[in-house]
Amino acid sequence: MSTSRADLNREIALEQAHVDRVYDNLDAATASAKSLAEQGREIYRSDRTGWTREEDGTALFERDAFAYQAARRLAILDAEHEGLVFGRIDLAKDDEARYIGRIGVRDSDYEPLVIDWRAPAAEAFYRATPAEPMGVIRRRVLRCRDDKVIGLEDDLLDSSADTALPIIGEGALMASLTRARGRTMKDIVATIQAEQDEAIRAPYQGVTIIAGGPGTGKTVVALHRAAYLLYTNRARLERGGVLVVGPSNVFMNYIERVLPSLGEDTVTLKAIGSVAADVLGMSSERMDQAEAATVKGSLAMVAVLRRLVRTPLIDHPDALRVRVTVKGEVLGLEARELGRIRDQVLAQTKLNRGRDLALKLVIAALKAKFPEDVGIEPAELDERVREHPSLAMFMNAWWPALSAPRVLARLSDPELTGRVATSLTAEQRAALTASYGWLRGSEADADNLKGWSIADMALLDELVSILGPVPEDRDADVDVFLEGGDVAEVLTTADLLRFERTEDPDEDPQTTYAHILVDEGQDVTPMQWRMLRRRGPQSSWTIVGDPAQSSYPYPEETAKALDELIGRAQRRTFTMSTNYRSPSEVFDLAAKVITKVYPDAELPKAVRSTGIEPRLEATTAADLPAALRGILLDLAGQVNGTIGIVVPPSRLSEVQLLLMGDDRLAAFEDRLIVVTALQAKGLEYDGVVVVSPDEIVAEAPGGVRVLYVALTRATQRLVTLDVDTSKWRSLLD
Numbered sequence: 001m002s003t004s005r006a007d008l009n010r011e012i013a014l015e016q017a018h019v020d021r022v023y024d025n026l027d028a029a030t031a032s033a034k035s036l037a038e039q040g041r042e043i044y045r046s047d048r049t050g051w052t053r054e055e056d057g058t059a060l061f062e063r064d065a066f067a068y069q070a071a072r073r074l075a076i077l078d079a080e081h082e083g084l085v086f087g088r089i090d091l092a093k094d095d096e097a098r099y100i101g102r103i104g105v106r107d108s109d110y111e112p113l114v115i116d117w118r119a120p121a122a123e124a125f126y127r128a129t130p131a132e133p134m135g136v137i138r139r140r141v142l143r144c145r146d147d148k149v150i151g152l153e154d155d156l157l158d159s160s161a162d163t164a165l166p167i168i169g170e171g172a173l174m175a176s177l178t179r180a181r182g183r184t185m186k187d188i189v190a191t192i193q194a195e196q197d198e199a200i201r202a203p204y205q206g207v208t209i210i211a212g213g214p215g216t217g218k219t220v221v222a223l224h225r226a227a228y229l230l231y232t233n234r235a236r237l238e239r240g241g242v243l244v245v246g247p248s249n250v251f252m253n254y255i256e257r258v259l260p261s262l263g264e265d266t267v268t269l270k271a272i273g274s275v276a277a278d279v280l281g282m283s284s285e286r287m288d289q290a291e292a293a294t295v296k297g298s299l300a301m302v303a304v305l306r307r308l309v310r311t312p313l314i315d316h317p318d319a320l321r322v323r324v325t326v327k328g329e330v331l332g333l334e335a336r337e338l339g340r341i342r343d344q345v346l347a348q349t350k351l352n353r354g355r356d357l358a359l360k361l362v363i364a365a366l367k368a369k370f371p372e373d374v375g376i377e378p379a380e381l382d383e384r385v386r387e388h389p390s391l392a393m394f395m396n397a398w399w400p401a402l403s404a405p406r407v408l409a410r411l412s413d414p415e416l417t418g419r420v421a422t423s424l425t426a427e428q429r430a431a432l433t434a435s436y437g438w439l440r441g442s443e444a445d446a447d448n449l450k451g452w453s454i455a456d457m458a459l460l461d462e463l464v465s466i467l468g469p470v471p472e473d474r475d476a477d478v479d480v481f482l483e484g485g486d487v488a489e490v491l492t493t494a495d496l497l498r499f500e501r502t503e504d505p506d507e508d509p510q511t512t513y514a515h516i517l518v519d520e521g522q523d524v525t526p527m528q529w530r531m532l533r534r535r536g537p538q539s540s541w542t543i544v545g546d547p548a549q550s551s552y553p554y555p556e557e558t559a560k561a562l563d564e565l566i567g568r569a570q571r572r573t574f575t576m577s578t579n580y581r582s583p584s585e586v587f588d589l590a591a592k593v594i595t596k597v598y599p600d601a602e603l604p605k606a607v608r609s610t611g612i613e614p615r616l617e618a619t620t621a622a623d624l625p626a627a628l629r630g631i632l633l634d635l636a637g638q639v640n641g642t643i644g645i646v647v648p649p650s651r652l653s654e655v656q657l658l659l660m661g662d663d664r665l666a667a668f669e670d671r672l673i674v675v676t677a678l679q680a681k682g683l684e685y686d687g688v689v690v691v692s693p694d695e696i697v698a699e700a701p702g703g704v705r706v707l708y709v710a711l712t713r714a715t716q717r718l719v720t721l722d723v724d725t726s727k728w729r730s731l732l733d
Ligand SMILES: Nc1ncnc2c1ncn2[C@@H]1O[C@H](COP(=O)(O)OP(=O)(O)OP(=O)(O)O)[C@@H](O)[C@H]1O
Pocket: 173, 176, 177, 186, 187, 188, 191, 192, 193, 196, 212, 213, 214, 215, 216, 217, 218, 219, 220, 221, 546, 549, 580, 581, 681, 682, 683, 684, 712
């Protein structure tokens, strides 16, 4: 709808007057909060002199109806300086105008000046549509920079209403979608759409699944849901904690500003490779080769790890034998008897907690061997066996406290892997041991934190839960040499014990959360679901995902693991149907590719069209630098924001080097980002060049599904650049 500049300026001035009032009241409230804090008075008081967030009056909203809380949240918002007031609805009833903002603000008479976007009174701002206006005549979105109103976008929702309200602009959603993208995700609090709002405001309990194709806002909606849940369940969630898990640190950096821009800073964000850092004291960003990653993610690993723990660390025959001499009688237990005791203990308790019980059973078994016809007092026999130096030495070797890395490192031994991983194929076993090649040779390498992969974190976490925490104090300060052992054996065992003693395992139990939000859930492997469940045995969940973008080759296995996680909990699914990211020209191409291999893919409808078709280019390996350079120079002139260069892993460093050595590209290097298709998950760029689609398919565990991820990252323009081969194009026919 067209409006004159004068109309716009007049409306802006009107809104500015209201925004000024809001800020004046905020200043007063902040001052009052400060003085409350300074006086150290009880904060939650009935003299509501300042402001709070809304008029509802129920216990729910009273909870933080005090200046201190609001001032704290305001301080978080301040860092961002995004408009505090961003919306207004004009209601037919009583000509009421309601302002919507990031937090609620009242004036000195306790009248609401701004309603928190999460309050029930704000719901109509998001839900009203022309088909169902919910009493709203006009919805207005205010664009502010700091505390200045700089633009307005209106939607007329009830055209039948007799109103003189001016309608300005083309609608806020389109204005927001066509803006250039930066390096971090922005909140969408001013333009949340009705179907998104339903998922955001879904009840807290059980498991909420947010599904839908690429670019439908699943991530951003889930983050707004976290903010909403904190608002409606603040006491429970601030105490119990909220954890947001995403695929990588790059992704966490991309989304990290969204919650603070909504006034929330109590949420913990972790990449999947960091989730187990609470018990392991380490995290990882390293990806395994496709084959190894797949084996390590599969549920078959549970049995492999259990068997691994049951296999004694030392299986030298001398170490698997205990002998004590009492009154000239040699009492001994052989490997088979010791094996039985071991199984009995491990059936009852975790290895690191079972040593005392194992010792008790060994002593009982040894005593039972003492000949009945040789006279000895039971108490004396007990003492002689118990205090025999060989016994302590034997126990240190047979039942050492084990750390998870120490145990997992054993899978670098192909022979042992062959024994414990009987359910895996020979190829799977080979991939597994090859991935631990870095550990071969030196024991202490298990401590090399850089070697472990993201997939290993879930295996190590599983091991911690099988082994129990390593006890701090081990009475192993004795000089160790095994009875009947040779010198080499003595050294090996002593080394082993020293290793155990110098370890500094993190004994904290897992940190648990009241709500866990998992993004890119389709890529969470079954082993990783088990790791996550340990962080939320009682929690409610929000799970975001799109199976069509999965890089785990067995989506059915992940779905099964997810079903187990959900169990009998209440489950509700919201499927987002509109693609807000890519223009229809770009998404149509991606949709053709995915439907050929994954006919069940959710295909959202693109909300925009630019009239610009994707460019399909081809080059040779030798000419790649020149061809890519030409495309990037073109794109830099065509889009204002970021340009993503999505490459197969094998070309990552080649392309990074190319960018570094080029003067003309250096001029806009802050807009260029090189990523592999897997790293690009969840991210978006205004211009995207997908380099060598065929190699992306060949190198990624998810094949074409990962190419689909790459093809759906552009908000404006897409270029594909084939290198030598163009096989993927057969998917476009
Ligand atoms: N209601 C909205 N208003 C404005 N922008 C929106 C809205 N919904 C989504 N967007 C924008 O669309 C883009 C895609 O959102 P998001 O990354 O959350 O999608 P996604 O479904 O998680 O995508 P993918 O599956 O590809 O990771 C983002 O730039 C987001 O800000």
